[in-house]
Amino acid sequence: MNTSLSWLFRGTEEIFPDKPESDDPSENLARLLTQSDRPLRVKLGIDPTGSDLHVGHSIPVRKLRAFQDAGHTAVLIIGDFTARIGDPTGKSEVRKQLTSEDVKNNAQTYLEQVRPILDFETPGRLEIRYNSEWLSKLDLAKTLELLSTMTVGQMLAKEGFSLRYEQGNPIYLHEFFYPLMQGYDSVAVEADVELGGTDQKFNLAVGRDLQRHFGQKPQFGLLLPILIGTDGEQKMSKSLNNYVGMKEDALSMYSKLEKTPDTLIGQYFELLTDRNLASLPENPRERQKLLALDIVTQYHSQEAAVQAQQAAMTLVGGGTTGTEKAVPEFSLAGIEFPAKLFYILGASGLCKSSGEGRRQIQGGAVRLDGDRISDVNVAFDSPSALVGKVLQVGKKRFTRLVS
Numbered sequence: 001m002n003t004s005l006s007w008l009f010r011g012t013e014e015i016f017p018d019k020p021e022s023d024d025p026s027e028n029l030a031r032l033l034t035q036s037d038r039p040l041r042v043k044l045g046i047d048p049t050g051s052d053l054h055v056g057h058s059i060p061v062r063k064l065r066a067f068q069d070a071g072h073t074a075v076l077i078i079g080d081f082t083a084r085i086g087d088p089t090g091k092s093e094v095r096k097q098l099t100s101e102d103v104k105n106n107a108q109t110y111l112e113q114v115r116p117i118l119d120f121e122t123p124g125r126l127e128i129r130y131n132s133e134w135l136s137k138l139d140l141a142k143t144l145e146l147l148s149t150m151t152v153g154q155m156l157a158k159e160g161f162s163l164r165y166e167q168g169n170p171i172y173l174h175e176f177f178y179p180l181m182q183g184y185d186s187v188a189v190e191a192d193v194e195l196g197g198t199d200q201k202f203n204l205a206v207g208r209d210l211q212r213h214f215g216q217k218p219q220f221g222l223l224l225p226i227l228i229g230t231d232g233e234q235k236m237s238k239s240l241n242n243y244v245g246m247k248e249d250a251l252s253m254y255s256k257l258e259k260t261p262d263t264l265i266g267q268y269f270e271l272l273t274d275r276n277l278a279s280l281p282e283n284p285r286e287r288q289k290l291l292a293l294d295i296v297t298q299y300h301s302q303e304a305a306v307q308a309q310q311a312a313m314t315l316v317g318g319g320t321t322g323t324e325k326a327v328p329e330f331s332l333a334g335i336e337f338p339a340k341l342f343y344i345l346g347a348s349g350l351c352k353s354s355g356e357g358r359r360q361i362q363g364g365a366v367r368l369d370g371d372r373i374s375d376v377n378v379a380f381d382s383p384s385a386l387v388g389k390v391l392q393v394g395k396k397r398f399t400r401l402v403s
Contacts, residue, residue, distance in 0.1 A: 005030055008066050011059070011271045013198050014223040016205075029193070029220045033070075036192075039124070042067040043191035043219070045131070045182060047079035048106035049098065053113045054243040055295065056227035056236035059271050060195040061117045063224060067193070068125045074118065075189045078107045081132040082181050085174055113246045116299050127189070134188040135181055146180045149213050150206070155179075158202045183207040191219045198223045227271065232261035241352075249328040250300040254308035255396040257292035265291060273298075315370075316395050327390055330399040332383040340379045341366070344386075344401075350393045360393050367392040 009015070009030075017027050025032035033040070044064045046057075064074045083103045098106075111128070119125050138146075155176050156162050164171050179202060186194055186207035194204050204221035211218045226235045229242025236243045244256045260268055265287050269275050273294045281287055289309065296305035304326075311326035330348040345357030345366065358376050360366050366373045369389040380386055386401045 004070055005033060008033070008063075008070055010066075011063075011224060012222055013225050014201070014221075016201075016221045016223075026217060029222070032192070032220070040067070040072045040192040041075050041190060042072050043075045043077060043186060043189055043194045044196075045077040045079050045082075045185055045194075046110060047083040048103055048110050049083050050238075051106050051109050052238060053110060053246045054236055054238065055246060055272055056229075056243070058114075058117060058246060059224050059227060060197065061114050062272070063195050063222070065117050065119065068119045068122070073124060073127060075127045075129060075191060076114070076118070077185050077189065078110070078128065078130045079182070079185075080104070080107055080130045081135040082178060082185075085178050085181075109247075129189060131181070131185050131188070135184065138184075146184060146210070147176075149209060150176075150180065179203045179206045180210070183210040186219050187211055187214050187216060190216060192217075193220045193222055195222050195224065197226050199226060225267070225271065228264055228267070230256055230260060230264075232264055244295075246299060250296050250304040250308040251311055251326045251328065251398060252396070253296045253299065254292045254305065255312050255398070257295055258288045258309075258312065259396065260288055260291060268295075311398075312395075315390065315392060315398055327398050327400040329402045330391075331402050332386060333403065335383065337383060338379050338381045340377060341368070341373060342376065344391070345393065348391065348399050348401075350391060350397045350399055365394045 015029050018029065019027040020030070022028045023031065025035050042064060044060050064076065068074045080100075080103050083106070084098050084100070107130075156165055158179070161171055161175075182203045183206035185191075187210050191207070191211075194207055196204050201221065201223055204219075204223070208218035208221070228234070229236035229240060230244065231240070231242040234240055234242060238245075244253055257268075262284050265284065266277070268291055269277055269280060269287075273291070275290075275294065281290065293302075293305045293309060296308055300308075307326045315327075332344075335344060335347060340354075342351075342357035342361055343354045345351040345360065346354040351357040351360055357366075361373055361376045361378075364372060364374065368386075368391055370392075383401075383403055387403050388401070390398055390400050392398050
């Protein structure tokens with residue numbers, strides 16, 4: 001395989017169909033890539049069901065950029081219509097339906113977060129499409145045609161549906177529409193390749209079936225791994241607090257990433273950076289630092305990454321001098337004084353709640369300007385005693401208190 005194809009396939013879990021021995025470019029993506037007389041249309045769909053993306057979400061976006069750099073057309077589909085149903089994949093119960101305003105706001109933040117990754121400037125390299133463009137126009141006849149392409153048995157073969165059915169949890173009819181609508185996206189944009197996580201294979205396969213039904217050449221499915229979170233155990237998720245957010249400040253990103261478990265370092269470098277894996281330093285600690293610097297640079301800048309590294313070293317050592325540029329700020333203007341510190345921990349976002357703030361103080365994890373706080377009921381009569389100081393929880397969470 002030539003260098004460009006090796007790069008396109010780097011970190012890929014599965015490509016389907018994949019018959020390397022075949023001379024038919026409809027069965028061999030590598031052959032199609034080398035023989036096609038036009039740029040391929042490479043689809044990635046994202047449903048704006050929330051406001052924040054983490055670096056695990058960046059994996060297919062980075063792969064989309066690799067196809068752009070190879071001269072192909074990235075088709076980024078914002079699922080503003082499908083988001084209102086929600087992908088049932090991996091869900092044990094029906095998802096809450098979002099309002100159109102929620103979806104619109106989330107879509108805008110998603111685009112802002114993927115902008116550092118994708119090429120938005122080169123003509124012909126990026127199409128941003130909203131699937132309401134075609135899905136909102138489907139009439140009953142077309143909807144029935146889509147439904148006629150699949151059986152209930154095929155739908156129940158989908159892992160999430162089969163598990164819910166076995167457990168007696170309700171499956172609503174509108175949820176069956178989701179794979180069909182996502183598949184119809186491939187028809188609407190005439191995709192040659194669709195990218196997705198390994199949990200999306202069913203949905204990508206539906207796209208192939210629908211393209212075949214509507215007289216198009218079926219797309220290739222290119223599946224990418226689901227990233228394990230910073231805890232080294234479960235998939236990255238905000239709800240599990242093992243995530244690194246794509247719009248987090250540089251210091252928070254760096255502080256999390258430099259603690260990446262040794263077992264994940266190789267995968268993180270492969271999926272989240274452009275580094276030559278053969279040239280990585282042998283020392284595990286140096287690898288952690290290099291990984292953190294690389295990823296923070298992608299979303300901020302090299303200068304911000306270096307400042308974050310220096311600030312993290314200073315703060316972990318108990319100091320605060322010289323960290324002004326790197327530490328994010330929290331305004332005390334909305335705090336009613338006198339106020340207990342555990343309340344400020346919750347209000348600032350360093351802890352999920354005041355209760356967690358109390359527990360962190362009791363556990364000895366809280367410092368104020370480098371001094372460990374041991375009194376769970378410590379309170380402050382006015383903000384003047386706090387302004388300018390760094391409030392810290394553990395080794396990964398910091399904020400500078402301002403007026």
